[in-house]
Amino acid sequence: MPFCPQCGVSNPDSARFCDQCGAQLIPVPARAPTPAPSAKPAATTLSGPVSAGATSCPQCGSGVIPGEAFCDNCGAPLFHAPPVAAAPAPDLPFPGAPPQPVYPPPQPATIQPVAAPASPPTPPPVASPVPPPSPARSSLAGVRLRLADGTVLPLPAAAQALIGRADPVSNFYPDIDLTPHGGLERGVGRRHGRFFVQQGQVYYEDLDSTNGSFIGGRKLPPRQPQPVRPGEELRLGTLSLIVELQ
Incomplete structure (x- = not known):
């Protein structure tokens, strides 16, 4: 039973590629060649993952054990991840184009309150001069x-x-x-x-x-x-x- 030189997982004697990681296994003594089928189905590119219950390799048509990740005969992956949609490329300027100026976002206009004109201060009322009181008279002088x-x-x-x-x-x-x-x-x-x-x-x-x-x-x-x-x-x-x- 050959072991995978990359992940160390044991594989069946007839496997040439690891069932776990798909690496090529250590060569084993050649066996009697198996007559190839008269008509080999053309390789089919799958757009989605192969079902876990598949019994033949979609690449070479050899029989596979249900649940294996790679074909024992050709090493083709038996499960395909769904295609990942490419992120849209950002809009880049043409080569040699001058850099576009970056303007700051417009700020809302601030209206300053207009102070009402100050009225002139009202002058205090001018008190009429009060004559000083005459000194208390103590005699008839004057x-x-x-x-x-x-x-x-x-x-x-x-x-x-x-x-x-x-x-x-x-x-x-x-x-x-x-x-x-x-x-x-x-x-x-x-x-x-x-x-x-x-x-x-x-x-x-x-x-x-x-x-x-x-x-x-x-x-x-x-x-x-x-x-x-x-x-x-x-x-x-x-x-x-x-x-x-x-």
């Missing part, structure tokens, strides 16, 4: 009385001051003497009234005068102090005075 003829009589820098007419008989002299300015003829009393400062405000008080005191044409009740504002008219009897505060 208070003046203006007569109709333009004469100005300043009050003393004291907390209070009496206004009226001088009386040499009783030796009484007020702080503001209106005798030289027609005080007797116009009904000004000797102790007609007084000016004083309270909590930084200038007040005038009528001291029970006979002919009365008036501010802005309104008669003042006696012994009830009234605040005096700059520019107001103070009338004693019929003598008119304009109060000026500084």
Whole structure:
């Protein structure tokens, strides 16, 4: 029983090619030739695998054992793998053709948002200047009385001051003497009234005068102090005075 020199598988004595791999076996003593058949079938090319139950070689027509992979007489394969479809060849440029440029895929256009024009900032409202508060008054300094003829009589820098007419008989002299300015003829009393400062405000008080005191044409009740504002008219009897505060 010959052995295959390539895969080592034992084969029948009459085999010239290995049943396992199809390699040519080691020569054996020649046997009596078998008369060849009168008509040898032509070789047939199979398009598919030979059935595992085939009993003759499709190449030489010799009988084969079912299940063998190669013919013992001619070594032809008894099983044919199905043809493998060739992959289509890629499209290649003709020899000598210039290389084709490779363009990147188009990118989607990006639309940048357009910012709305910024409105000019609104200027802050300009506050009207507020005059600084006048310092709290502690005396009558800066208070003046203006007569109709333009004469100005300043009050003393004291907390209070009496206004009226001088009386040499009783030796009484007020702080503001209106005798030289027609005080007797116009009904000004000797102790007609007084000016004083309270909590930084200038007040005038009528001291029970006979002919009365008036501010802005309104008669003042006696012994009830009234605040005096700059520019107001103070009338004693019929003598008119304009109060000026500084």
